Amino acid sequence: KNEVEQSPQNLTAQEGEFITINCSYSVGISALHWLQQHPGGGIVSLFMLSSGKKKHGRLIATINIQEKHSSLHITASHPRDSAVYICAGDNYGQNFVFGPGTRLSVLP
Amino acid sequence: DAGVIQSPRHEVTEMGQEVTLRCKPISGHNSLFWYRQTMMRGLELLIYFNNNVPIDDSGMPEDRFSAKMPNASFSTLKIQPSEPRDSAVYFCASSGYGASYNEQFFGPGTRLTVL
Numbered sequence: 001k002n003e004v005e006q007s008p009q010n011l012t013a014q015e016g017e018f019i020t021i022n023c024s025y026s027v028g029i030s031a032l033h034w035l036q037q038h039p040g041g042g043i044v045s046l047f048m049l050s051s052g053k054k055k056h057g058r059l060i061a062t063i064n065i066q067e068k069h070s071s072l073h074i075t076a077s078h079p080r081d082s083a084v085y086i087c088a089g090d091n092y093g094q095n096f097v098f099g100p101g102t103r104l105s106v107l108p
Numbered sequence: 109d110a111g112v113i114q115s116p117r118h119e120v121t122e123m124g125q126e127v128t129l130r131c132k133p134i135s136g137h138n139s140l141f142w143y144r145q146t147m148m149r150g151l152e153l154l155i156y157f158n159n160n161v162p163i164d165d166s167g168m169p170e171d172r173f174s175a176k177m178p179n180a181s182f183s184t185l186k187i188q189p190s191e192p193r194d195s196a197v198y199f200c201a202s203s204g205y206g207a208s209y210n211e212q213f214f215g216p217g218t219r220l221t222v223l
């Protein structure tokens with residue numbers, strides 16, 4: 001069983017739809033990261049959170065420490081949101097574990 | 109700031125050759141990470157430096173891999189001898205103290221192909 005799991009594995013949405021990507025982890029972590037990998041390969045850190053919720057533009061990330069679960073939401077999705085979204089956890093800067101990624105395609 | 113700089117961006121080499129990948133972290137950042145990404149295994153952490161000192165190298169696959177950080181502005185990842193299964197994209201990332209402690213900034217990656 002992977003230490004970090006994501007669902008769905010692949011997601012296709014229409015422009016404007018509300019999108020949710022889920023991440024569950026089985027190891028102890030101090031922080032959870034959401035990364036975005038563009039089709040060209042570049043990786044951008046979207047969020048780093050250890051509790052509660054963070055919002056940046058149309059992106060919202062939440063984490064439930066007790067349930068070991070995090071979600072990434074995208075409101076009013078746009079084709080430029082098409083990317084692979086990777087969930088990762090670390091324990092005070094060590095023992096990084098990565099999810100397999102969710103491939104999102106937003107169609108115009 | 110130019111962000112994290114990696115070189116080369118692409119490297120094609122033959123099995124058995126030595127490969128050196130280079131990384132310049134963001135100025136002022138004190139943590140540096142080397143990752144490898146493959147289709148089969150996804151993103152994996154190879155090694156992590158804090159203040160130029162290797163903290164966690166448990167992800168380094170075998171003795172053929174070595175990483176150094178001689179100063180705060182430069183790190184290398186060396187593979188000697190290289191093998192076809194080392195073909196992957198290698199990312200370097202850095203992070204620093206402050207409000208975004210642990211947020212990592214990634215370089216563009218080096219795509220390595222070992223023939």
